Each structure stands twice: as C-alpha cells, then as structure tokens.
Amino acid sequence: MTVPDWLGDVISTVPDFPIDGISFRDLSPLWASPSAMSRATVALADGAAGVSAVVGIEARGFLVGMALAQRLGVPFVAARKPGKLPGEVIGVDYGLEYGSDRVELQTGALDADDVVVIADDVLATGGTAAAVVSLVRSTGATVHSVRVVLELDGLDGRSPLEGVDVMAIGSVPG
Numbered sequence: 248m249t250v251p252d253w254l255g256d257v258i259s260t261v262p263d264f265p266i267d268g269i270s271f272r273d274l275s276p277l278w279a280s281p282s283a284m285s286r287a288t289v290a291l292a293d294g295a296a297g298v299s300a301v302v303g304i305e306a307r308g309f310l311v312g313m314a315l316a317q318r319l320g321v322p323f324v325a326a327r328k329p330g331k332l333p334g335e336v337i338g339v340d341y342g343l344e345y346g347s348d349r350v351e352l353q354t355g356a357l358d359a360d361d362v363v364v365i366a367d368d369v370l371a372t373g374g375t376a377a378a379v380v381s382l383v384r385s386t387g388a389t390v391h392s393v394r395v396v397l398e399l400d401g402l403d404g405r406s407p408l409e410g411v412d413v414m415a416i417g418s419v420p421g
Contacts, residue, residue: 337351
C-alpha cells in the first residue's frame with residue numbers, strides 16, 4: 248500500500264466483497280475520523296486554489312466533494328444517477344464493462360466561467376470520472392482536476408482521463 252500512515256490507519260480491506268476475489272477498500276473509518284478526514288481534505292485542497300466549484304460523483308464522492316468544497320469556500324454540485332435530481336437536467340451516457348449508465352447535473356449548476364474540481368473516493372477504471380469530465384465540459388466549464396482519496400493500481404484508471412490532471416492521496420493494489 249502506498250498511502251500516508253495516517254490514511255492507511257483508516258482504510259480497511261474487506262476480502263471477497265461485493266463478490267469473491269474482490270478486495271473492497273472501505274473508507275468508512277475515514278469518514279468516522281474527524282482528524283483523518285480533515286487531513287484528507289487539506290491534502291485534496293492542495294493546489295486547487297482558484298477553482299469555482301467542486302463536483303462530487305455519486306455517492307461517496309459527495310462526502311469527499313462536500314468537505315473539499317467547504318475547505319475551498321466554493322459551491323458543491325452533485326453528479327447523480329438518472330432520476331435523482333429535481334428539475335431540468337443535462338446528462339451523458341457512458342459504457343460499463345457489461346452495459347451502460349448515465350450521470351446527470353442540474354441545468355444551470357455550472358457555466359462557462361466555472362473552473363471545476365471533480366471529487367470521488369476511489370479511482371478504479373476511470374469510466375465514471377471520464378463521463379463526469381465530459382458532462383462538466385458540456386456546460387462550457389473548465390475541468391481543473393480529478394481528485395480522489397485512493398487510486399487502485401493496475402486498473403489503468405488514468406487512461407480514460409488522458410489530458411486531465413489526476414491527484415490521489417494514496418494508491419493501493421486493485
């Protein structure tokens with residue numbers, strides 16, 4: 248594991264979850280530790296001066312994104328699955344290993360003047376993050392970076408994000 252000691256202390260690995268052969272990285276102990284979550288938020292905010300909004304990816308990206316938005320003093324915008332946001336929305340469909348999914352933003356949540364950090368808990372294959380990058384750009388906004396607590400090594404999650412600055416506090420085997 249390549250993570251700072253303070254972060255490694257609040258990550259648990261759950262073997263064979265959600266299916267056999269998967270080692271799930273549980274960040275619930277991070278959410279439960281005010282001091283560790285504060286350190287994570289400070290680390291994620293480093294180098295993000297000048298952004299005007301944080302977009303958090305459903306669902307655990309909301310936890311990371313809201314804390315980061317508060318630290319940076321900017322609005323938080325939720326990127327959600329279909330049917331979860333009221334009012335008019337814009338969205339983008341994207342492929343999964345088996346099937347497809349969609350991510351949406353409320354119309355008017357971002358505009359061409361915005362510079363956005365996209366936040367999530369874990370970067371795995373990068374497909375959802377790439378879809379959110381595309382969605383944010385469709386509003387005319389600029390993507391500053393994608394920032395995550397953990398990156399899963401060996402899953403090539405940065406590949407779909409080519410040309411986007413990606414920052415992870417730590418990395419663990421995927």
